[in-house]
Amino acid sequence: MRFLHTADWHLGRIFYGQYLTEDQAHVLENQFFTILKDEKIDGILLAGDIFDRAVPPIEAIELWDSIITRLAMDYKVPLFVVSGNHDGAERLEVGRSMLSRSGIHIWGSPHHALQPFEFEGADGKVAICPMPFSEPRRIGDALGLGASVSKPVDIDMTEDSLFSYVETEEQEPASLNLHNYDQMYQAWSDYLYKQVPKGMCSIAISHAFVMGGEVGGSERTLSVGGSEQVSPQVFKDFHYTALGHLHGPQRMGADYIRYSGSPLKYSFDEHTQKKSFTIIDMDKKGNVDISTIPVEAKRDVVILEGYFEDLLNNKELQAKHKDDYVQARLLDTMPIMDGMAKLRQVYHRCMTIDLVGRVATPMADMDEAVFKELNERELFNQFAETVWKEPLTEREQQYINSVWDRILKED
Numbered sequence: 001m002r003f004l005h006t007a008d009w010h011l012g013r014i015f016y017g018q019y020l021t022e023d024q025a026h027v028l029e030n031q032f033f034t035i036l037k038d039e040k041i042d043g044i045l046l047a048g049d050i051f052d053r054a055v056p057p058i059e060a061i062e063l064w065d066s067i068i069t070r071l072a073m074d075y076k077v078p079l080f081v082v083s084g085n086h087d088g089a090e091r092l093e094v095g096r097s098m099l100s101r102s103g104i105h106i107w108g109s110p111h112h113a114l115q116p117f118e119f120e121g122a123d124g125k126v127a128i129c130p131m132p133f134s135e136p137r138r139i140g141d142a143l144g145l146g147a148s149v150s151k152p153v154d155i156d157m158t159e160d161s162l163f164s165y166v167e168t169e170e171q172e173p174a175s176l177n178l179h180n181y182d183q184m185y186q187a188w189s190d191y192l193y194k195q196v197p198k199g200m201c202s203i204a205i206s207h208a209f210v211m212g213g214e215v216g217g218s219e220r221t222l223s224v225g226g227s228e229q230v231s232p233q234v235f236k237d238f239h240y241t242a243l244g245h246l247h248g249p250q251r252m253g254a255d256y257i258r259y260s261g262s263p264l265k266y267s268f269d270e271h272t273q274k275k276s277f278t279i280i281d282m283d284k285k286g287n288v289d290i291s292t293i294p295v296e297a298k299r300d301v302v303i304l305e306g307y308f309e310d311l312l313n314n315k316e317l318q319a320k321h322k323d324d325y326v327q328a329r330l331l332d333t334m335p336i337m338d339g340m341a342k343l344r345q346v347y348h349r350c351m352t353i354d355l356v357g358r359v360a361t362p363m364a365d366m367d368e369a370v371f372k373e374l375n376e377r378e379l380f381n382q383f384a385e386t387v388w389k390e391p392l393t394e395r396e397q398q399y400i401n402s403v404w405d406r407i408l409k410e411d
């Protein structure tokens, strides 16, 4: 059976003041649907952060509406979706019972995610185990674990080199902590896995921060204080786990536990990431074969480094990046007037300028006490020399002196 795994669409995302809806629609309406047909996909695993915020803009809702409508009515490919930390879980669940009859299966609240969904595919049944992003306290509520509960956690430490970075030292049976992500997600996955009929293949879909994962730059932290991370062990029983939250595609200790990553680059920190859709081929025993299809974005997110004049006059560079989202990393040490306006004439989506050349290098041989001895003229000269990497010329010095004279007189 063949599944497509994707996550972190973040519909309605604003990038430096600009909506990315057009870019998102481009990838989803063209490439995504083409893959479904060309690759003969049996089911879609969408692992959370469908929207960028709990109350998304109307364009984002319309895009989502058009996608689920086409999936259900034209393509007839079942969609399995859990909500992420950016989604409004209950809002996403609107119409869930009715939509489920059309093959659109949505899980937002953990209270609705307490049993596997048995999906009847071409080669037999697969148990889909939904684990939407939830705060540990809510998972505890859903599982009926009261605050008074204090029972040993069943942590399976049978070593498996795949999980070698998980601490292997003997642990005392701990009390179940209702604020601990790892323990609550583990209790949840155990609860679901126990209900998977013997011999049936299983797939978990979850939105979580798995330990050891590499952060891309546009993820939002899940909790304030405390650990928000869960061990990859939480998912080790399932034949495949489709994860969402981290925006770079990556495996988590094993090939069958992975993040698909977001379809688009949502931060300049992600400029080197290769975004993709993940395809999972699962045989009757649950063995998986993984491949990826690179995303063909309408506009790339790039960092261009160089001197202002060079970026402005490099025709080849401009032709290549005129429509991309650009961060200009300028090496110039002199101030640049109207830099953004000029750059935007050639790089239409220049979003930000990073003045790396103008970052003052601290003077190692001078301590704070020495600075206190200097008067304002000497301090300014030090500053100018640090920024321009050379001392003021005699003419500049004369001019600055006259400015200081005037300022002090007016004062």
Ligand SMILES: [Mn+2]
Residues within 6 Å of the ligand: 008, 049, 084, 086, 219, 220, 245, 246
């Ligand atoms: Mn996300």
